[in-house]
Amino acid sequence: MDFQIAAFLAVDGIANGAIYVLIALGTVLIFSVTRVLFVPFGDIAAFSALTLAMIQLGRLPGTVLLLVLLASIALALELVSLARHRKWRAMPWAVLYYGILPTLPALAAWLLLGATLAVGWQMLLALALVLPIAPLLDRIAFRPLADASVLVLLIVSVAVHFAISGLALLFFGPEGFRTEPLTRAMFDIGGIPVGAQTVLMVAAAAAFSGLLYLYFETTISGKALRATASNRVGARIVGIRPGRTGTFAYLLASLLGGVSGLLIGPVTTLYYDSGFLIGLKAFVGAVMGGLTSYPLTALGAVVIGLLESYASFFSSQLKETLVFASLIPILIWRSVSSLQVEEEEEDIS
Amino acid sequence: MSALLEIRDLSVSYGKVEAVRNVSLEIDEGQIVTIIGANGAGKTTMLAALMGLLPSQGRVSYQGRTLDDVDVEDRVAAGLCLVPERRELFADMSVEDNILLGGYTYRHNKALMRESFEIVYDRFPRLRERRRQVVGTLSGGERQMLAIGRALMARPRLLMLDEPSLGLAPLIVREIFRIIASLRDLGVSILLVEQNARAALETADVGYVLETGEFSLSGKASDLLHDPRVAETYLGGHT
Numbered sequence: 001m002d003f004q005i006a007a008f009l010a011v012d013g014i015a016n017g018a019i020y021v022l023i024a025l026g027t028v029l030i031f032s033v034t035r036v037l038f039v040p041f042g043d044i045a046a047f048s049a050l051t052l053a054m055i056q057l058g059r060l061p062g063t064v065l066l067l068v069l070l071a072s073i074a075l076a077l078e079l080v081s082l083a084r085h086r087k088w089r090a091m092p093w094a095v096l097y098y099g100i101l102p103t104l105p106a107l108a109a110w111l112l113l114g115a116t117l118a119v120g121w122q123m124l125l126a127l128a129l130v131l132p133i134a135p136l137l138d139r140i141a142f143r144p145l146a147d148a149s150v151l152v153l154l155i156v157s158v159a160v161h162f163a164i165s166g167l168a169l170l171f172f173g174p175e176g177f178r179t180e181p182l183t184r185a186m187f188d189i190g191g192i193p194v195g196a197q198t199v200l201m202v203a204a205a206a207a208f209s210g211l212l213y214l215y216f217e218t219t220i221s222g223k224a225l226r227a228t229a230s231n232r233v234g235a236r237i238v239g240i241r242p243g244r245t246g247t248f249a250y251l252l253a254s255l256l257g258g259v260s261g262l263l264i265g266p267v268t269t270l271y272y273d274s275g276f277l278i279g280l281k282a283f284v285g286a287v288m289g290g291l292t293s294y295p296l297t298a299l300g301a302v303v304i305g306l307l308e309s310y311a312s313f314f315s316s317q318l319k320e321t322l323v324f325a326s327l328i329p330i331l332i333w334r335s336v337s338s339l340q341v342e343e344e345e346e347d348i349s
Numbered sequence: 350m351s352a353l354l355e356i357r358d359l360s361v362s363y364g365k366v367e368a369v370r371n372v373s374l375e376i377d378e379g380q381i382v383t384i385i386g387a388n389g390a391g392k393t394t395m396l397a398a399l400m401g402l403l404p405s406q407g408r409v410s411y412q413g414r415t416l417d418d419v420d421v422e423d424r425v426a427a428g429l430c431l432v433p434e435r436r437e438l439f440a441d442m443s444v445e446d447n448i449l450l451g452g453y454t455y456r457h458n459k460a461l462m463r464e465s466f467e468i469v470y471d472r473f474p475r476l477r478e479r480r481r482q483v484v485g486t487l488s489g490g491e492r493q494m495l496a497i498g499r500a501l502m503a504r505p506r507l508l509m510l511d512e513p514s515l516g517l518a519p520l521i522v523r524e525i526f527r528i529i530a531s532l533r534d535l536g537v538s539i540l541l542v543e544q545n546a547r548a549a550l551e552t553a554d555v556g557y558v559l560e561t562g563e564f565s566l567s568g569k570a571s572d573l574l575h576d577p578r579v580a581e582t583y584l585g586g587h588t
């Protein structure tokens with residue numbers, strides 16, 4: 001392998017890594033705030049790409065039906081729960097948040113069916129259609145189990161993934177899709193050809209990571225999310241509702257997942273079940289951050305992207321194996337380094 | 350005038366085990382009331398139930414309104430605040446952020462936020478010095494101050510303190526009790542739960558003794574301090 005090939009693989013790996021960064025950050029965000037390891041998160045990314053593909057083909061994306069379905073179930077659950085606690089005054093808000101807001105993008109998609117839209121608007125519509133899915137799934141599947149153990153939540157999460165990818169097969173069919181690229185421009189950096197799409201992926205990952213950091217550090221709602229992740233009881237006794245911050249975490253993470261889907265759509269052929277593998281690889285990156293540290297998670301995701309890229313050069317059959325096998329050294333390293341943290345904590349208290 | 354907090358026949362159970370049985374208690378505006386008792390008497394359970402963190406039976410009314418169907422977050426907004434035994438701070442965040450989040454229920458009122466920050470920092474100059482530090486680096490006493498400061502930031506009318514002296518050095522304990530007594534000036538009523546019976550009774554107006562989930566004694570704190578039954582069990586036998 002000469003320098004030229006190594007550099008080419010590095011560019012490819014960083015582009016993949018940028019996608020994994022967005023998805024891994026979303027995974028950590030949801031996990032730390034809600035304790036749910038949200039397995040269908042990769043599906044959310046695939047959904048946004050496939051929804052965009054449908055819009056570009058001039059078909060009504062199945063996501064519309066999914067949104068209406070999920071919103072009706074979530075609204076019914078919420079109304080029953082409010083009625084049981086005799087909170088009649090909260091009902092109009094429930095109708096707004098669970099009934100009207102999530103179905104607005106669906107209505108827009110239906111009205112705009114067949115209209116010719118600029119690519120930017122198509123992407124925005126696809127993103128808007130994907131954003132409410134995870135918060136609604138949270139209300140339906142996870143909120144009633146808020147006090148369950150992490151393991152129970154994980155099992156439910158796997159079940160939700162199978163349900164969602166089954167629905168994806170129904171809505172999008174078994175064939176793969178590619179979306180229209182935003183740009184086909186190529187740059188030449190030191191003799192290495194770099195696609196503008198690659199630059200876009202890396203820039204988006206950097207921009208969203210930066211925005212996430214600013215949000216957590218400077219806004220009170222970002223700090224409330226961190227507080228919920230840090231100590232749920234502590235958050236409740238200052239008046240932060242973990243359920244509500246959870247919904248917000250799902251929305252924010254969906255934005256990251258949706259954007260990453262829009263970015264890979266033009267460079268990879270995506271199928272109804274492609275999201276799972278993407279999510280799983282991002283998860284390996286997130287494990288490197290111990291599912292708590294955002295900077296380490298981002299670093300881990302880039303490492304996974306690079307590893308995958310080089311592994312596919314040496315042995316394309318073993319590339320997935322190599323990526324997932326890397327979990328073992330990562331876990332050993334994590335357990336060695338977190339052991340010290342636990343000892344420190346004991347010292348203090 | 351009706352009491353700020355009125356508890357009638359409160360019971361709390363874990364499954365079939367009743368940890369608190371039919372206790373009744375009243376707290377008037379501006380009063381410091383203490384509940385003393387040994388480990389496992391049900392003190393923490395009782396406070397968790399009053400905060401809405403645990404389900405309970407019986408009647409609890411706060412400011413004349415029943416607390417049935419009022420969740421934890423709405424109780425905080427109404428000025429009913431808890432400083433829990435385990436403090437439950439946000440360990441990986443700064444001192445200032447912890448205090449800031451104490452004011453979460455009125456987060457859009459920036460002027461009130463600034464005013465409350467001053468109140469907290471004036472009471473706890475040490476917290477002002479350490480405001481950029483991460484909670485993990487604070488000493489036990491500083492953490493307790495931060496827990497009280499965060500609760501004060503919520504602008505409580507009734508502050509419930511669970512074992513504020515637990516695990517602290519005697520000098521710090523004295524300091525904490527001095528601060529608790531001084532909270533009266535802010536118009537805050539206090540429900541203080543303590544194992545350190547002497548310090549608690551010296552600070553409070555009214556005291557209750559909780560034994561295996563029931564009140565065995567109650568009365569003016571100064572009377573309880575000289576009551577032989579209290580002295581024998583909780584004050585080490587001599588007054």
